[in-house]
Amino acid sequence: MSMRTHAVDEAYGSIRAGIASGSLEPGAHLTADRLAESIGASRTPVREALRRLAAEGLVQLIPNRGAFVSEYSAQDIRQIYELRILLESFAAASAAENADDANRKRLRFLAEEISNIVQAESPDLERVALLNSEFHRTLIEACGNPRLGKLLASLTEYPLIQSTFRRYGRDGLLRSARQHLELVTAIEDRDAEWARAVMISHIRSAKHALVGPGPEEQGDAA
Amino acid sequence: MSMRTHAVDEAYGSIRAGIASGSLEPGAHLTADRLAESIGASRTPVREALRRLAAEGLVQLIPNRGAFVSEYSAQDIRQIYELRILLESFAAASAAENADDANRKRLRFLAEEISNIVQAESPDLERVALLNSEFHRTLIEACGNPRLGKLLASLTEYPLIQSTFRRYGRDGLLRSARQHLELVTAIEDRDAEWARAVMISHIRSAKHALVGPGPEEQGDAA
DNA sequence: ACTGCCTTGATTGTATGCAATTATATGCTT
DNA sequence: AAGCATATAATTGCATACAATCAAGGCAGT
Missing domain, CATH: 1.20.120.530 (GntR ligand-binding domain-like)
Structure with missing residues (x-):
């Protein structure tokens, strides 16, 4: 069973789409486990996707707390x-x-x-x-x-x-x-x-x- | 034994410093294993650091090939x-x-x-x-x-x-x-x-x- | 009732193991 | 000897296991 696309990209796209569509509201706590389950992968690729999203400013990473959808005033x-x-x-x-x-x-x-x-x-x-x-x-x-x-x-x-x-x-x-x-x-x-x-x-x-x-x-x- | 700082940040800083100082030359292949060993951690935090660096443009991530220090003309x-x-x-x-x-x-x-x-x-x-x-x-x-x-x-x-x-x-x-x-x-x-x-x-x-x-x-x- | 501590549950952070993929070396064919 | 196929080694990508940390609720003491 070959994986057509990579799980990291899958996660990245999924989370970003969620943010863009508004289904993931600003301020929401993104738990790695739930995200992983929702895309059918493990936490590892999800975490890598979150790092990227954090670097791009769409989410905020707080140590030992996790990822939160960025809010803007x-x-x-x-x-x-x-x-x-x-x-x-x-x-x-x-x-x-x-x-x-x-x-x-x-x-x-x-x-x-x-x-x-x-x-x-x-x-x-x-x-x-x-x-x-x-x-x-x-x-x-x-x-x-x-x-x-x-x-x-x-x-x-x-x-x-x-x-x-x-x-x-x-x-x-x-x-x-x-x-x-x-x-x-x-x-x-x-x-x-x-x-x-x-x-x-x-x-x-x-x-x-x-x-x-x-x-x-x-x-x-x- | 409490870890003062997080391994991801350690890895991020170390790799970035290497790139900034030139010790990691443009085009160089960054293997996760070596980096992990050099900072005394495992590959997981190194990979997360690389995702961030990739989002920031300092390295380039090629699927199934790994990370390369960005070159610029x-x-x-x-x-x-x-x-x-x-x-x-x-x-x-x-x-x-x-x-x-x-x-x-x-x-x-x-x-x-x-x-x-x-x-x-x-x-x-x-x-x-x-x-x-x-x-x-x-x-x-x-x-x-x-x-x-x-x-x-x-x-x-x-x-x-x-x-x-x-x-x-x-x-x-x-x-x-x-x-x-x-x-x-x-x-x-x-x-x-x-x-x-x-x-x-x-x-x-x-x-x-x-x-x-x-x-x-x-x-x-x- | 209120404050502070501790226990419990949930979640993050990291290490490691294994399958999939790519690079390299080796041998075979022409 | 050059080119191609194959085998082998190295590396990536992902999943899982476990320790560390944080949030919440209960319990004792005041």
Whole structure:
């Protein structure tokens, strides 16, 4: 009985999916035994998967206590978005300069696909989510800096952040789709600064939907 | 006999130190058995440590083959520096706005300490390295976004990058020290854009010392 | 009733054993 | 002698066993 895939990856994927879907709630105590049983393996691969997830920030490991799903505050989310703005706008500018024809074609396709779905009467949000992820992934790929992808992944793989668009109303979805299209145009034009600017608006919209008005003045009320 | 520290952390620190010091060369095959023996533990905690190191990018895990110390090309280093420029300049600007008095004081102290050492006849490079790391760490802390610290850590913990200053000549060291001082002044003045600009120069100098003249035109020779 | 200690149960951390896989060496064929 | 197949050794991946540690509840003393 050959094991097609490795138990560690199985565990890793399963736990991450649980976190992403929300079935493993922030703060939840992940006991190795239960996880092991649920994926039909022993604790050893589960523990290795948890180490990886901890390094990626999705869980927190406390010595002799175990693993807990990471929690994040509004402040955390603001900070994540600040970094996303920084990194993704860089990625956009970089993509404008470095993307090849295949990348450009795919980005155009995805942006138009999203735009079409969003204009439908009752948009298939699940599909928009998928295409949206794919769009951003393709963009990172197009900029030719894989390390940037890893950095961004560690910022965007929180469930709250992945499902931002669910908070958009119809207007928000339409705006998002238009931004995608404009971004593709900027990239096709090799206009790095245009791409950067569009991406900044794009992420700031998302931030706004999640945490409300800008963070320009929080705290410091001495 | 109580174990003061956990074997996993022992293994993690030991392997990372080996990589940082260069005693574990890029490309080297890290066999779990040998590592376990060298730290006086079993393979289980070593494997967990390797998972973490893999997630952080310091080693590469190949299924059924084991762990290899990551190698990086000139291209990798260029890309790492692009991201460092982006993130550290953001950190500098952010620190200018958010640092508290304790941070500012410590940064001033570190910058002056470095400046003093560097001006000596035969500077203690080991100590400069330490203070330099501390300076950058304090800066990140001052900007109040811990996630940024983790992101940067994953970029700067390669041995080649940590020991950049070894490649500096006397001029380079002096320049670097002056940049630190200017940066502190900018932060004390709460001048975010000044701080950002100084940091950009600072990192670009380092990049220059490592990979030579800028990457403005590589590839694309169709 | 309340506090502090101890016992018990659950869980983590580590070591070890064994099957599966890969790398290396050996011998056979041409 | 070169190339391929096979055998052997080394190593990984996983499961399990056991010790160490932590959380919870009960019991004595005040």
